[in-house]
Every structure is written in C-alpha cells, then in structure tokens.
Amino acid sequence: MEKFFIHTMGCKANQFEEIIIEENLTKHGLKKVSKINEADLYILNSCSVTHKSDNEAFYLLRNAKHKNPLIKTVLTGCVAQTEKDSLLQYDFIDYIAGNDEKLNLYDVISRTSYAVSDIMSKEKFSKVSIMDSGKTRASLKIQDGCDNRCSYCIIPFARGKSRSADIDFIINEIHNLEEHGFKEVVLTGIHIGLWGKDLGLSLLDLLKVIEKRTKIKRYRLGSLNPLEITDEMLDFLAVSDKFCPHFHLSLQSACDKTLRSMNRFYKVDEYLRLIDRINSKFNLPFLGSDIITGFAGETEEDFEVTRKNLEKSGLSQIHTFPYSIRKGTVGAEMPNQVDDREKERRANIIKSISQKKYKEFAGKNLGRVCEVLVEKHPDKFDGMLKGVTSNFLTVHLDTDDLTKTNTICSVELSQFKDGKIYGKKLFS
Ligand code: SF4
Known part of the structure; x- marks a missing residue:
C-alpha cells in the first residue's frame, strides 16, 4: 500500500x-x-x-x-x-x-x-503535525476521555476515562507551533474541563503556565462544562491578552427536568447566571452552546421551557441536533422516546433562535475595530480573504492580498449581510 x-x-x-x-x-x-x-x-x-x-x-x-x-x-x-x-x-x-x-x-x-x-x-498524546496542516489556527489535544456518564452519550465507552497530556508536553508543543509561525492554538479534548484531574491539577493551572511560559499570540478553549468554570478562572482570563473571549458552554437542554434525566448536574438558572457573569466580565465574548432536542421523555412542555430559556439567554449561537439513540447508553433504554419528526421540528425552532442570536451578536460588533487572524485559504466563492476575530466571528475581508495570510490585522467590522460579516478596512 x-x-x-x-x-x-x-x-x-x-x-x-x-x-x-x-x-x-x-x-x-x-x-x-x-x-x-x-x-x-x-x-x-x-x-x-x-x-x-x-x-x-x-x-x-x-x-x-x-x-x-x-x-x-x-x-x-x-x-x-x-x-x-x-x-x-x-x-x-x-x-x-x-x-x-x-x-x-x-x-x-x-x-x-x-x-x-x-x-x-x-494512550500517548502524540505530537502535533504542523508542517503541512494548511491551517492558520492549530489544534492541540490536551485531554481525552470522559469520567461523566451523560445518559445519551457513548463517548465514555468509546474513549475511556479522562487522561491529561502533561504540562511539559503541552508547552513544548506550543513552542513548536510558535516556531512554525502559528499565531493561535485551540486547546481541544473530549472534556477539557477535566484536564489535570488525573495529575492533581486543574485547567486553570495549565492556563497560567501557558500564559507564563509561551509567546503564542492567542489561545482558545474547546467546549467546557458550565460546572467547571469558576470565578477565579474567569477573573484570570478576563485580564489575559492571549485568551480569545470565546466560550463554548455545553448545555444540552434548558429544562431542569430534562437535564436530570440526561444525568447532567447543573440547573438552567445557574447556567444563565454564568452566561451573564461572562458577558459582564468580557467585552462582547462569543458564547456558544449545544442543545439536543427530543431526548427521551422530553414533553412539549419541557421543550417550551427550553425554548423560552434560550430566547432570554445571552448566548451568541446555539448548535442543535435531534437526539439520536445510542445503543448501550441509559437513554436508549428509557421509555417515552420522542418521534423523529418531532425531534426535527424542535431542532428547527432552536436553529431559528440561534440565527436570531447570531445576528444580534454580529450587530453588536458592527463598527468595532477587531484583531483578525487572516486565514490561509481565500473564500471559495469570491476569492477574497477571510479571518477570525478573537471573539470567534468569521469576517470576510475586502482584499485578496495573499501576503496578509496568517497575520493578525486590524479590521473594522462594517456590514452583516446574508449571515456573513464583512470587514471594510484592512491594515496591519
Ligand atoms: S456528553 Fe460530554 S460530559 Fe457527557 S459523557 Fe459525553 S463526553 Fe462526557
């Protein structure tokens, strides 16, 4: 072969x-x-x-x-x-x-x-391959596996218990990325909030070391469980000049009854208060979330609770997908499974809330001058460059000047049209 x-x-x-x-x-x-x-x-x-x-x-x-x-x-x-x-x-x-x-x-x-x-x-945490990934932002896997048992999820069976890459490995990899010209690293894993549990450390400990020992311009965090975000962590991140104010806080349902049957241990009120706290500590942070619609036993009334809570939330975007039964999970054995068409209908309602939220968030950003990391590949349709702000907005730029790729430029966000944000000026 x-x-x-x-x-x-x-x-x-x-x-x-x-x-x-x-x-x-x-x-x-x-x-x-x-x-x-x-x-x-x-x-x-x-x-x-x-x-x-x-x-x-x-x-x-x-x-x-x-x-x-x-x-x-x-x-x-x-x-x-x-x-x-x-x-x-x-x-x-x-x-x-x-x-x-x-x-x-x-x-x-x-x-x-x-x-x-x-x-x-x-499992070993293998080194990042950076030479030919063709990407501007590098992903660095810092953790694998999960110790939770959400009743819909097969991942703990597929990936085992949480394991963390050690600090020196992570720091060396970030140095490696810096040397190869990367400006941004995304710390990923299955459940990165558990990073350090097996090492007697916490994610915050790791972030403090990254701030101190690396020169990477920006870092971003993968999905976090709301219970793992402390005020201490938020206070630390709020004054960082490397952290990208982009939080993906998995929610799954905005109804307490459904969360209990999903085996998730936070209350919707706590989650919404956390969103407000983050919004008050950071300047226009991007707040993303996930919602599963039609989990076993989710009634029309339960879904309405979710819908109303999401409407009033300060989220910027919500990924949603209809519940899919996974053999071997607790959820698969639960009674009162929801009809597939009904799951889809609910998912479509959440999608339209998400579009509204994204539009609102984009609108609040118009007129700002943001630091945009310009991606290597131009837009497939118009050949113009695009890039990502630290608060996770993809901005379509008014240039096709390839010398700007993989640089961080100041861009004025000027227009939101057909779901896309455009940047009017571009200067390094
Ligand atoms: S949904 Fe996330 S937290 Fe829950 S078991 Fe799966 S991987 Fe773990």
Whole structure:
C-alpha cells in the first residue's frame, strides 16, 4: 500500500487525530492523496455520536470497496471502538483500529489480522503535525476521555476515562507551533474541563503556565462544562491578552427536568447566571452552546421551557441536533422516546433562535475595530480573504492580498449581510 485517502467525521478530537494519522503514515513512506480513486488505502476516521453517523460510516466504507474492490479499508475512531464485537462480520472492512491504535495506524495496517485495542490507559498524546496542516489556527489535544456518564452519550465507552497530556508536553508543543509561525492554538479534548484531574491539577493551572511560559499570540478553549468554570478562572482570563473571549458552554437542554434525566448536574438558572457573569466580565465574548432536542421523555412542555430559556439567554449561537439513540447508553433504554419528526421540528425552532442570536451578536460588533487572524485559504466563492476575530466571528475581508495570510490585522467590522460579516478596512 502506497497511497492513502483519509476521511474524518465528527469532533475536533477526531480532526486533530487525522493529522497524527497522516504524520504516522507519511513517516513510513505512504503518500496522502486527495482523491479516493488514486488511493489503495481508504481510512475512515469515524464518529459515533449519533446512530446516523454509524450508518454513514458503514455506507462510506462499503461504497469505497464497491468502487474499487482492490482498495484496503481501515475503520478507526469511535465506531471502531464501540462496535468492535460486531464489525468482524463486514467484508468491506479490512482493518479495525480503536481510538488508541489510530495513533500508530501503520502498525495496524502492517498486521495481517484484525485488532482492536482495549488498553485506553496506555494512550500517548502524540505530537502535533504542523508542517503541512494548511491551517492558520492549530489544534492541540490536551485531554481525552470522559469520567461523566451523560445518559445519551457513548463517548465514555468509546474513549475511556479522562487522561491529561502533561504540562511539559503541552508547552513544548506550543513552542513548536510558535516556531512554525502559528499565531493561535485551540486547546481541544473530549472534556477539557477535566484536564489535570488525573495529575492533581486543574485547567486553570495549565492556563497560567501557558500564559507564563509561551509567546503564542492567542489561545482558545474547546467546549467546557458550565460546572467547571469558576470565578477565579474567569477573573484570570478576563485580564489575559492571549485568551480569545470565546466560550463554548455545553448545555444540552434548558429544562431542569430534562437535564436530570440526561444525568447532567447543573440547573438552567445557574447556567444563565454564568452566561451573564461572562458577558459582564468580557467585552462582547462569543458564547456558544449545544442543545439536543427530543431526548427521551422530553414533553412539549419541557421543550417550551427550553425554548423560552434560550430566547432570554445571552448566548451568541446555539448548535442543535435531534437526539439520536445510542445503543448501550441509559437513554436508549428509557421509555417515552420522542418521534423523529418531532425531534426535527424542535431542532428547527432552536436553529431559528440561534440565527436570531447570531445576528444580534454580529450587530453588536458592527463598527468595532477587531484583531483578525487572516486565514490561509481565500473564500471559495469570491476569492477574497477571510479571518477570525478573537471573539470567534468569521469576517470576510475586502482584499485578496495573499501576503496578509496568517497575520493578525486590524479590521473594522462594517456590514452583516446574508449571515456573513464583512470587514471594510484592512491594515496591519
Ligand atoms: S460530559 Fe457527557 S456528553 Fe460530554 S463526553 Fe462526557 S459523557 Fe459525553
């Protein structure tokens, strides 16, 4: 096997691990290709967050084999981890690599038989591949796994208990990124608020070290659980000149009854107060969230509670998806499952609240001069450059001057049109 094509589904952790897979295979002489018909190895880095994504993974693998019966297929990621017992029956899968094994995929494809590793605790946090990622913002995985047991979620079964990368590893990786010209790093993981629990430390301890020992211009945090944000952390971040005021605070439902049945341990009031506290401590922070609609037992009245609470919240954007039953979770066994069409209907209502919130947030930013990190790739439609503000707004710039890429420029946010923000002036 000489040429591989890789397809990654799902979360930031998976996207990050795609880079490691690539690095591992190219180190062993394989070449990455961008078209599946040029490859003799097809790697699917799968996501198992919904039942739909499992089916999509099987469809993609079957299709790859159907189009080219000689191609070798690898299933890795969360579907490989959670469905391992049942995968051996599929003749369109040649290799299976669990989440630990994916980091050294070359070993797996060098074997002649199937293998799935169960040894979560042996996972190493592999180095970031930065040379050819083609991105302006680098993701750095600092944590994996989760100790919680939200009743809808399969992730703890797929990725095991929380493990943290150690501080020196993280600092070295950030130095590495600085040396390669990266201006921004996004700290990612499955549940980064748990960073340090296994090391007797906290996420705040890590952030203090990053501030002190690195010169990276900006850093951003992945999704956080509201219970893990303390006033001490907010006070520290509020005076940082490196932290990007962008919080993704997972919520899942804005109804206490539904949160209890989801096995999530905060109250909606606490969450809304946290949002207000963040809004008062930072200048126009971006506040994103996630909502699952139609979880088992969510009545029309429960959903109305969620809808009203979201309407009055100070959120900037809300990602939403209809609940998907995951075999092996508590939620799958619960009575009163909600009809699929009703889940979709509720999701559409939340989507329109999100659009309204985003428009309001964008409107508040118009007229400001913001620091924008200009991305490497121009917009596919008009060829103009775009970039991201520290408070996570994508800004379409009035230039196609490629010398500006990967620089931080001052841009006046001038217009919001068709869901996009435009920046009028650009000067370094
Ligand atoms: S916190 Fe809950 S939803 Fe998030 S990974 Fe852990 S179990 Fe899953």
